[in-house]
Amino acid sequence: MLVVIAEVELKNGVESEFKKRLAEQHKILSKLDGFVSRRLLKSSDGKYRIMVEHQSKETFEKMTQSPEHKKIHDESVTFMESHPIPKIFEVVYG
Numbered sequence: 001m002l003v004v005i006a007e008v009e010l011k012n013g014v015e016s017e018f019k020k021r022l023a024e025q026h027k028i029l030s031k032l033d034g035f036v037s038r039r040l041l042k043s044s045d046g047k048y049r050i051m052v053e054h055q056s057k058e059t060f061e062k063m064t065q066s067p068e069h070k071k072i073h074d075e076s077v078t079f080m081e082s083h084p085i086p087k088i089f090e091v092v093y094g
Contacts, residue, residue, distance in 0.1 A: 001036070001091035002060050004052045006084035018079045025072045032066065034059020050084065057090070 010018060022040055029035050036053035043049070054060035063069050077083055 002054045002057050003089045003091060004054070004060065004086045005089070006050050006086040008048045008050055008084045009081040010048055010079055011081055014079045018076075021075065021079070025076070028068050028072065029063070032059075032063050032068065035063065057088075060088075 019040065022038070026038055029038055034055035036055060037051075038053075039051045041049040041051055052060070054063065
């Protein structure tokens with residue numbers, strides 16, 4: 001299992017619309033091979049992170065190269081102050 005977490009800085013006033021888009025995007029991403037989940041997290045200090053779970057590094061990389069992901073990524077960054085920088089984790093227990 002692979003987990004990818006990216007900190008995102010949303011532009012002011014876009015949280016509601018961003019969450020709507022994430023729900024729409026989830027319908028597309030959930031059909032791709034290896035997809036497990038995608039969540040928007042908000043910490044107590046108000047920072048956001050997107051967490052994606054995938055079955056493997058290979059299925060995650062295949063997803064990131066798909067036209068569906070490119071469209072979703074390009075749309076998502078319009079809500080952000082800057083591009084997210086993902087951190088990739090391999091699940092070693094659990």
